[in-house]
Amino acid sequence: MLETVLFVILAVFAVGTAVLVIIQRNPVASAIFLILTFFSLAGIYLLLQAEFIAVVQVIVYAGAIMVLFLFVIMLLNLEKEKRLVARSWLMKTVGAFLGVALLIQIGMVFRQALLEGTPGQFPPEKVAALGNTQVVARLLFTDFLLPFEITSVLLLVAIIGAILLAKRQI
Amino acid sequence: MVSLSSYLILSAILFSIGVVGFLLRRNTIVIFMSVELMLNAANLAFVAFSRFLNSMDGQVIVVFVMSVAAAEAAVGLAIIMAMYRTQKTVNADEMNLMKW
Numbered sequence: 362m363l364e365t366v367l368f369v370i371l372a373v374f375a376v377g378t379a380v381l382v383i384i385q386r387n388p389v390a391s392a393i394f395l396i397l398t399f400f401s402l403a404g405i406y407l408l409l410q411a412e413f414i415a416v417v418q419v420i421v422y423a424g425a426i427m428v429l430f431l432f433v434i435m436l437l438n439l440e441k442e443k444r445l446v447a448r449s450w451l452m453k454t455v456g457a458f459l460g461v462a463l464l465i466q467i468g469m470v471f472r473q474a475l476l477e478g479t480p481g482q483f484p485p486e487k488v489a490a491l492g493n494t495q496v497v498a499r500l501l502f503t504d505f506l507l508p509f510e511i512t513s514v515l516l517l518v519a520i521i522g523a524i525l526l527a528k529r530q531i
Numbered sequence: 532m533v534s535l536s537s538y539l540i541l542s543a544i545l546f547s548i549g550v551v552g553f554l555l556r557r558n559t560i561v562i563f564m565s566v567e568l569m570l571n572a573a574n575l576a577f578v579a580f581s582r583f584l585n586s587m588d589g590q591v592i593v594v595f596v597m598s599v600a601a602a603e604a605a606v607g608l609a610i611i612m613a614m615y616r617t618q619k620t621v622n623a624d625e626m627n628l629m630k631w
Contacts, residue, residue, distance in 0.1 A: 368533045372541045379545055379568055383552030388560050395564050398545075402571055405541070408533070409582040414574075414593050421597050426567065426604045433608045434560060437615050453555060460551035467543040476535055481586025488587065500591045512598045519602030526609035529616070 368408055375401040388434050392427055399423040410485055413494045538579035546572035559611050559621045563604065570600045 378397040385391045399422045406415035488496050501509055545568060552565035574593045581589025615621055618628065 365533055368537065372537075375541065376544055376548070379548045382564055382568065383548060383556060383561070388558055391561050391564055395567065398568065399571065402575060405538075405575065406578055409538070409578050411578045411582065411590050411593075414578055414590050417594065417597060418574075421601060422567070422571070426601055429604055429608055430560065430564065433612060436612065437621060439558075439621065456551055456554035459554060460547045463550055464543055464547040467546070468540070471536060471539050471543070476539070478584055481584055481588070483587045484585045485582070493590075496587050497590050497594070500587055501594065504588075505591050505595075508595060512595055515602055516598060519605050523605040523609040526606065526613050 364408060368405065371401045371404045371408070375405070388439060389431065392430050392434065395430075396423050396427050399427070410488070411493065413497050535579055535583040539576060542572045542576040542579065545569075545575065557623050559614070559623050559626070560608075562623060563607050563611075567600060567604070570596060 375398050378394045378401065381394040382391045382398065385394065399418060403415040403418040403423070406412075406418060483496060549565045549567075549569035549572060552568065553562055556562055556565065574596055577589040577593050577596070581587060611621055614626060618626065620626070
C-alpha cells in the first residue's frame with residue numbers, strides 16, 4: 362500500500378517536472394526542473410530495490426551532468442535567446458501530435474508483447490542478503506568486464522574530444 | 532505491489548515528453564536536456580525489467596548508459612560552446628553552417 366502511494370507521488374512529480382522542463386522559457390529553470398525529475402527517478406529506483414543505481418543517479422546525473430549544463434548556460438550569454446518567438450502553432454501541433462502518436466504506439470507494444478521471460482538467478486531476497494552494490498560490482502567485473510573496459514576508453518575519448526572542441530586554439 | 536506495466540507506462544510517458552521537447556524546442560541546450568530525459572526513461576525500463584525478471588543485468592547496463600550519457604553531455608556541450616563562439620547563437624534553426 363505504502364509502495365503504491367509512494368510510486369504514484371513520485372511518478373506524478375517526475376512527469377510534472379519533466380513537462381515543466383520542456384515548457385520553461387529560461388534554460389536555467391529547465392535545468393533545475395530536470396534535476397528534480399532526476400531526484401524523483403532516484404526515488405523510483407529505490408522502490409525497485411536498486412539502491413546502487415539510485416545513488417549513482419543522484420551523484421552522476423543530478424550532480425555531475427547537471428552542473429556541466431548549468432556551467433555552460435552561465436558561460437554563454439543567452440539573453441537574446443530568451444526573447445525568441447516560439448515555434449508556430451502548426452509546428453507545435455505537429456510536434457505534440459507526434460509525441461502522442463509515439464506514446465500510443467509504445468502503449469500498444471506493451472499491451473501485445475509478452476512482458477515475461479525466464480527468471481534470472483537473482484531473486485530480491487538473494488540480492489538483499491548479498492547487498493545490491495556487491496551483486497552489481499561482481500557482475501561488472503566478471504560477466505561485463507569487456508564492456509566495462511571499453512567504457513573507460515570511451516570516457517577517455519570524450520575527455521580528449523571535449524578539451525579539443527572547447528579550446529580556442531589547439 | 533506496483534506492477535511492471537505501471538513502471539513501463541511511466542517510462543513511456545517520460546520518453547514521449549523527451550521526444551516532444553526535442554521536436555519543439557529551439558535552444559540546443561534544452562534539446563540536450565530532452566535527450567537526457569529520454570535516456571532516463573530507458574534506464575527506468577531497464578531497472579524495472581531487472582527487478583521483475585529477477586536478473587541484475589539490467590542494472591549493470593544502466594551503469595553503462597549513465598557513462599555514455601556523461602560522455603555525450605561533455606562532448607555535446609563542448610560542441611555547443613564552439614558553435615556559440617563562431618555563430619554567437621545556440622538556436623538550432625540558425626545552425627546551418629554545414630547546410631548546402
